[in-house]
Amino acid sequence: MAIDVTVLRVFTDPEGNYGNPLGVVDNSTVDPADRQRIATELGYSETIFIDFPEGGASTAHARIFTPAVELPFAGHPTVGASWWLREQGYAIKTLQVPAGIVQVIYDGDLTAVSARAEWAPDFAIYDLGSVDELMAADPADYSDDVEHYLWTWLDRSAGKIRSRMFATHLGVPEDEATGAAAVRITDYLSRDLDIVQGKGSMISTEWSPEGWVRVAGRVVSDGTKHID
Template identity: 70%
Template sequence: MALDVTVLRVFTNAVGDYGNPLGVVDASLVMPVDRQRVATELGYSETIFIDLPESGDSTTTAHIFTPMVELPFAGHPTVGASWWLKQRGTPVKTLQVPAGLVQVAYGQEPDGDVTEISARADWAPDFAMHQVDSVDDVLRADPDGYGDDGDYYVWAWTDESTGSIRSRLFASNLGVPEDEATGAAAVRITEHLSRDLSITQGKGSELRTSWSPDGWVKVAGRVVDDGIRRLN
């Protein structure tokens, strides 16, 4: 049976460039036993399978898969799916994932809509944080130079006074040699530095975070719809 998958790009810049591709699938169309196969075939860093809420519902459930494993939580799928639900007329206030209850908010800024999720820092993987001396060092980083047994977040300050950083993420152990924009890593680095951040990751994706001393981190970004991909 053919399966239509909505393809989004999450954490774009202000003009809709860059961003991390995300597959969004109506969970009712794919049996749980088949979801890993679908995510592997799609090949995106993450695919989210979401239970479609009825009009007026304030929450729903979702499951997130990389090409190799299911994740208890991830940032760019929860931001993307929350945005998509609003576009289809069923915005939610919370999204239940295996790690816990993600809080969702929608905002309007001069350069467009922003979707925000709040998550516990300890839901995110324990990324290996590698601070380097300069942005050039971040851009020169070779994914092959990092192991395939963990998640490696390479970053440098672009302006420490404003909380601006440049980063890249390598996660071969999840089947993702390089992730273009990683909300879970943004949660971890925000908790690690204990401050709000403006993050440019990968080729130019943009994420903004807000830190709270109670262990919650907000991650906000823009999303665009790249249409439908059909799997046969």
């Protein structure tokens, strides 16, 4: 029987452009042994498998897979899943992933999650100094054993940066918008940020000295596809 996959784009601009594709699957419709296969076949940077809240609860559970591995936490799937759950009538307050409990906030057209900085991978972080150098970077020039986060200031005083992320070992040569990397760079710089990543995706963050980072963005749906 074919499995329904809702396809979202997470961290779009205000007009609904750009954003990182995400596959969303009702976990009750799949065998746990098939999760990695489905994520690999879909080929999105992540696919998230969701268990709906039970009995009026305000929390849901989820598992996250790249085309190659399972992740304990990722930003764009948790933001996207939280938005999707509200669209299904479940405006949750928390989302349980293997790394821990993610706090969920709905703020107008923004959906946000708050996560611990240490839940994000240890990205190799490069300040390339100019937008031209950043955009000229080639993923093939970076090693395939870690995630590489490239960034530069657009407006230092306003906390605006431009970025790209390469993660070949996760099956993602370049990620269009990376919530976990937004968590890391926000903690690294210890300040709130407005991030433009990839071709034009937009992520907003808020930094807390207690080690929490709030990651917010817009989400749109591109409909449903089916996979065997």
